[in-house]
Amino acid sequence: MRVVFAGTPDPAVPSLRALAASRHEVVGVVTRRDAPLGRKRVLTPSPVAAAAGELGLPVIKTDRLDADATAAISALEPDLGVIVAYGGLVREPLLSAPAHGWINLHFSLLPRWRGAAPVQHALIAGDRVTGAAVFQLVPELDAGDVFDELRSEVPAGATAGDLLATLAADGASLVTRVVDGIAAGTARAVAQAGEPTLAPKLTIADGALDFREPAVRVLDRFRGTTPEPGAHASLGGQRLKVLAATAGPDADLPPGRLALLDRSVVAGTGEGTIELLTVQPAGKGAMPAADWWRGLRQEPQLDLPGDDR
Known part of the structure; x- marks a missing residue:
């Protein structure tokens, strides 16, 4: 044809x-x-x-x-x-x-x-x-x-x-x-069956990670918005792009709290933790999360929705 x-x-x-x-x-x-x-x-x-x-x-x-x-x-x-x-x-x-x-x-x-x-x-x-x-x-x-x-x-x-x-x-x-x-002449099409769900184009706001959610849901959103429109968190009002992340170890960390555990940067969530592997702070290039951690000069607590800080 x-x-x-x-x-x-x-x-x-x-x-x-x-x-x-x-x-x-x-x-x-x-x-x-x-x-x-x-x-x-x-x-x-x-x-x-x-x-x-x-x-x-x-x-x-x-x-x-x-x-x-x-x-x-x-x-x-x-x-x-x-x-x-x-x-x-x-x-x-x-x-x-x-x-x-x-x-x-x-x-x-x-x-x-x-x-x-x-x-x-x-x-x-x-x-x-x-x-x-x-x-x-x-x-x-x-x-x-x-x-x-x-x-x-x-x-x-x-x-x-x-x-x-x-x-x-x-x-x-x-x-x-x-x-x-x-x-x-052999192709046959069949009607769609089931309840439709919609998948509109994502915006930058869709990439915001909410660390009050369980770790599995935070990682689902991270994976779904990588590489576009890009997953991100916020620290002191500054956007932090999260370029690579995975499930973290068992640790007693409140949502958004950052800690360095065995040379790994770990963030608390509503249930469990995630490990930040590669990040990109505002105005800088991508870097290993451990390198970014060493340069922190503020409280290691990610902003949460509704924070007044």
Whole structure:
């Protein structure tokens, strides 16, 4: 089939490469425009645009799938559209432009975690099983019938970045299998079953760690917001980014209290402790938590929500 692919970030690249290596023809790649990155704000192509360039595929760069984008995509005469984390909505008439419509690789077991940040919300909620699904795109958010899915246990200690990379790699073969089935006329989609939950885009505030919660819940939020939007605590009103953390030893520490135990920086929570491994204080670079501890010049007590200090 003639396939048009839409995607933007790194997790979309494995699916693009898999389709380019398949027996189908990728007639065009749709991605968002170059974005300013780094301190110098250098305009940089999206990971999908870079991969498409390596593969010699024509690229349409647009931040909105508007009338102009619809015309450009329709001119390619695609049989099928495949979308993976493009970052924009596909509406009519573009939704019906390909003969077989559009399919979407979504990184959750639908209808759980419909929305922009399914992996992050799954980890924050403490889900221990997750997966990916390929479904038929419809106007309602992530609500179309599902062609196929994969299930996997969440690896212990995996961050959102780790889990998303794994699902993206495994999901690429899922996409090509569904595309093969659609081409052969054997693919069958079934309606989603169960109560939907939503996974809206996270904000910086979602990365705030509340040390009044049990250690397991603090670590769930840490893993779900790493690397984006970033987990963080506060000490004396100054943000402290938490870049790496793990379960801590048994210790009698009140919530937010810091201590150096066997050369490890440990923080008390509502139940249990967590060990801070790598942190980034405000205005400084990332450093081992033990090095940061040695430079502390204030009370070793993290701020808690509602603190007046």
